[in-house]
Amino acid sequence: MKKEQTSVTLSQVLALREDRVRWQGEMLSHGLPVISFSMNIAGPVKTSPLIRRAMADGVFLLRARLGEALHREERHPSSAGDTVLFSVDREPCALKELCLALEEEHPCGRLFDLDVLAPTGEKLSRPRQRGCFVCGAAGSGCASRRLHSVEELQARTHEILTEGLLKRDAERLADLTVRALLTEARTTPKPGLVDGRNSGSHRDMDLPLFEKSARSLREHFAAFFRLARENAHRPHDGLYLLLQKEGVLAERSMLAATGGVNTHKGAIFSMGLILGALGLFAPDEPFSVSLLSDFARHLAAMAPLAQLRTPISQTAGASLYRCGIGGVRGEALEGFPTVAEHALPFYRDMLSRGLEGEYARCLTLLRILTLTEDSNLHRRGGAEGAAFARGEAERLLSAPQLPAKEELCALDDAFIARNLSPGGAADLLALTELIYLLEEGSSRERELFE
Numbered sequence: 001m002k003k004e005q006t007s008v009t010l011s012q013v014l015a016l017r018e019d020r021v022r023w024q025g026e027m028l029s030h031g032l033p034v035i036s037f038s039m040n041i042a043g044p045v046k047t048s049p050l051i052r053r054a055m056a057d058g059v060f061l062l063r064a065r066l067g068e069a070l071h072r073e074e075r076h077p078s079s080a081g082d083t084v085l086f087s088v089d090r091e092p093c094a095l096k097e098l099c100l101a102l103e104e105e106h107p108c109g110r111l112f113d114l115d116v117l118a119p120t121g122e123k124l125s126r127p128r129q130r131g132c133f134v135c136g137a138a139g140s141g142c143a144s145r146r147l148h149s150v151e152e153l154q155a156r157t158h159e160i161l162t163e164g165l166l167k168r169d170a171e172r173l174a175d176l177t178v179r180a181l182l183t184e185a186r187t188t189p190k191p192g193l194v195d196g197r198n199s200g201s202h203r204d205m206d207l208p209l210f211e212k213s214a215r216s217l218r219e220h221f222a223a224f225f226r227l228a229r230e231n232a233h234r235p236h237d238g239l240y241l242l243l244q245k246e247g248v249l250a251e252r253s254m255l256a257a258t259g260g261v262n263t264h265k266g267a268i269f270s271m272g273l274i275l276g277a278l279g280l281f282a283p284d285e286p287f288s289v290s291l292l293s294d295f296a297r298h299l300a301a302m303a304p305l306a307q308l309r310t311p312i313s314q315t316a317g318a319s320l321y322r323c324g325i326g327g328v329r330g331e332a333l334e335g336f337p338t339v340a341e342h343a344l345p346f347y348r349d350m351l352s353r354g355l356e357g358e359y360a361r362c363l364t365l366l367r368i369l370t371l372t373e374d375s376n377l378h379r380r381g382g383a384e385g386a387a388f389a390r391g392e393a394e395r396l397l398s399a400p401q402l403p404a405k406e407e408l409c410a411l412d413d414a415f416i417a418r419n420l421s422p423g424g425a426a427d428l429l430a431l432t433e434l435i436y437l438l439e440e441g442s443s444r445e446r447e448l449f450e
Helices: 010-028 049-069 092-105 150-186 207-216 218-230 236-258 265-279 289-301 316-322 327-333 337-352 357-369 375-398 405-417 423-448
Strands: 034-039 070-076 083-088 112-117
Touching (some): 010 070, 010 083, 034 049, 049 092, 049 423, 092 112, 218 236, 218 265, 265 423, 289 327, 289 423, 327 423, 357 423, 375 423
Antiparallel strands (some): 034 112
16 A cells, blocks of 8 residues: 655646546436545645545545445545545435534544535535634635645644544554454353353453453553554663553553453553554554564564563563463564464464354464463463363364364363463464454555555
């Protein structure tokens, strides 16, 4: 989606206006009202990756609000400005109010141009005129008298785009991270873990507690991303300390929500690091798993030595790390290779075969167990318990046929009998789901204007 920005001439802009009228007329031939979505961009550069990201977000929200009333959609990319047309089976005045609400509510909405045309071709007027988006003055006086230079307009446009996308990205990533944690928790059956079948090898937690814990972390997930985006210019070790402080606050929120039960401490570390890595992407940079792994590895390598490379804390995970059991620290220092290189491709493959999502995640968890040294398994069952978990996962995945649900339930019972719970593998499964969701969103964004 990232392309070189191109200046356009006045004749190109005027030609696009004529084309847009023609496209609108063709869409109106279906006999329904039409929404014409374009962007108000000052200056000779009418589109860019940043502009298209903002417009794509507006398009996705508009689609969601139109729901089943959306009859037809057409996209017309152009260097002179992109246009998306919607034919909608809804009363024109109601559509106008819906479009006005989107323009007012979205942080980039001041740049949205959402026209509504009745089936007759009549363009519905705006009941409340927009003010100047540079100085806020009411009416169109600033524009008609050209009180602001093109440079001022471009600077304000860039500010709206960057600040608006920061807000939207932080909200979206926080929602997706909570969704990934909820999806992992609800995936059933998982060996020895809390799920919809039972509480696994745990006596102090259940699925509702996990769900409450995940939701309590939403604002902290947004903060991890914002901290990195706003401090991307700082040395990474300083940024890591900021993320670490937010992580402490996140743990406090988790413990307050769960009554002192540690449900997501490992996930806070992993997700916080990944969200921090995402914050280092430029706002107009397309998402890439390989690039994310590089960022995560770089960010982890810059962490204070006491935290990752030679941990001095007395937690069980730190003690096992000193003994050569990498756990989440080892994964972080390598850029989460288990997820990027193994679990995510495996998960995609299972879904491409037509497997239902929950079943595909159960199998992906088994795949993760065959690849990692889960410190939770070592803490609960020692080397023998960890070897049992790995061996059973390998046995089920190497069979001629994929394991049936009954076999997965039997493995769950076997883990519970041995008091085994692969919490680290569960965190990597949640991370796999998050990156899968990010990839899906990034793909939809690229497809919109390709």
